[in-house]
Amino acid sequence: MRIGELGRRAGVSPRALRHYEELGLLAARRRANGYRDYDEGDLRVVAEIRSLVDLGFALEETRPFVECLRAGNATGASCPDSRAVQRRKLAEVDEWLTRLQTVRDELADRLGDPPTPRCFITVVAPDPEEFR
Amino acid sequence: MRIGELGRRAGVSPRALRHYEELGLLAARRRANGYRDYDEGDLRVVAEIRSLVDLGFALEETRPFVECLRAGNATGASCPDSRAVQRRKLAEVDEWLTRLQTVRDELADRLGDPPTPRCFITVVAPDPEEFR
DNA sequence: GCTGGCGTTGCCGTCGGCGGCAAGGTTTAG
DNA sequence: CTAAACCTTGCCGCCGACGGCAACGCCAGC
Numbered sequence: 239m240r241i242g243e244l245g246r247r248a249g250v251s252p253r254a255l256r257h258y259e260e261l262g263l264l265a266a267r268r269r270a271n272g273y274r275d276y277d278e279g280d281l282r283v284v285a286e287i288r289s290l291v292d293l294g295f296a297l298e299e300t301r302p303f304v305e306c307l308r309a310g311n312a313t314g315a316s317c318p319d320s321r322a323v324q325r326r327k328l329a330e331v332d333e334w335l336t337r338l339q340t341v342r343d344e345l346a347d348r349l350g351d352p353p354t355p356r357c358f359i360t361v362v363a364p365d366p367e368e369f370r
Numbered sequence: 371m372r373i374g375e376l377g378r379r380a381g382v383s384p385r386a387l388r389h390y391e392e393l394g395l396l397a398a399r400r401r402a403n404g405y406r407d408y409d410e411g412d413l414r415v416v417a418e419i420r421s422l423v424d425l426g427f428a429l430e431e432t433r434p435f436v437e438c439l440r441a442g443n444a445t446g447a448s449c450p451d452s453r454a455v456q457r458r459k460l461a462e463v464d465e466w467l468t469r470l471q472t473v474r475d476e477l478a479d480r481l482g483d484p485p486t487p488r489c490f491i492t493v494v495a496p497d498p499e500e501f502r
Numbered sequence: 503g504c505t506g507g508c509g510t511t512g513c514c515g516t517c518g519g520c521g522g523c524a525a526g527g528t529t530t531a532g
Numbered sequence: 533c534t535a536a537a538c539c540t541t542g543c544c545g546c547c548g549a550c551g552g553c554a555a556c557g558c559c560a561g562c
Contacts, residue, residue: 240508240509241508241509242507242508242509251550251551252509253549253550253551253552254549254550254551256510256511256550257549257550271509271510271557271558271559272509272510272557272558273508273509273510273558274509274510291549293473293476293477294473296548296549297548297549298548315480321481324477324480324481325481327477328474328477328478328481331470331473331474331477332474334470335467335470335471335474338463338466338467338470339467341425341426341463342460342463342464342467344425345425345456345459345460345463346460348447348456349453349456349457349460372538372539373538373539374537374538374539383520383521384539385519385520385521385522386519386520386521388520388540388541389519389520403527403528403529403539403540404527404528404539404540405528405538405539405540406539406540423519428518428519429518429519430518
């Protein structure tokens with residue numbers, strides 16, 4: 239498979255694929271004429287990269303996942319390194335969430351809007367009849 | 371007040387202040403020797419810029435607030451333009467929050483963690499004795 | 503044999519918000 | 533008198549993830 243087809247199938251531009259290669263995330267065989275040649279494994283790698291990037295990972299952060307995949311594992315997340323990165327990312331996202339929540343409330347406050355509704359709990363006293 | 375003092379009082383570098391000036395957010399009188407000269411109004415402008423930027427506004431987005439302040443208003447948020455920007459920003463932040471929440475859950479899911487606890491409601495059946 | 507659509511390398515540009523440096527001028531303290 | 537601590541302008545660098553262009557090679561169909 240040449241770079242154009244891989245790009246089409248993975249939903250990324252050839253330019254991006256060359257970029258991944260520059261970073262050492264993607265390795266290409268070469269044909270006699272110098273063209274890059276990819277296989278289905280490479281498609282899986284690119285798919286892994288994209289799904290992680292879509293979740294907010296930096297390209298560098300996808301490296302352990304890619305290496306995990308290339309080491310023969312079924313998923314890129316089944317190695318200790320990748321799981322560690324994943325946990326770090328979760329913590330980062332949680333930090334962002336609390337920060338953004340603070341910002342949101344501050345903004346709403348400046349506009350005179352009510353703060354984010356977090357929990358509405360309406361407690362209704364039960365009908366005593368039911369317990370007779 | 372020269373640029374160094376304004377920077378110290380506002381908590382920003384002189385370099386940043388010159389940058390704000392390049393963007394037309396900050397205007398400086400000049401002394402005979404060419405030095406920039408600022409007053410208390412300029413300090414208020416810089417404070418406004420900083421507080422907005424800390425809330426996630428881009429420098430360009432602070433422009434209406436700055437102009438509002440310079441138009442003689444007590445606060446930068448009391449003009450229609452700035453309030454519009456502020457509302458847009460609130461909407462953006464809300465979008466981010468929902469997106470990030472989705473990402474968080476996806477991440478936690480991949481790790482086998484439980485999703486974000488949103489509301490814990492423990493309903494305890496009341497003691498029927500109380501209703502006797 | 504020629505056009506069109508692939509591919510290649512290499513390198514500059516983008517966005518934002520400055521940092522940092524050079525090469526000067528100015529002012530103040532000792 | 534001189535050093536230190538300011539100030540000035542101008543310009544390059546940075547981060548990340550590519551986009552886009554030039555200038556070229558390769559291969560298919562007509």
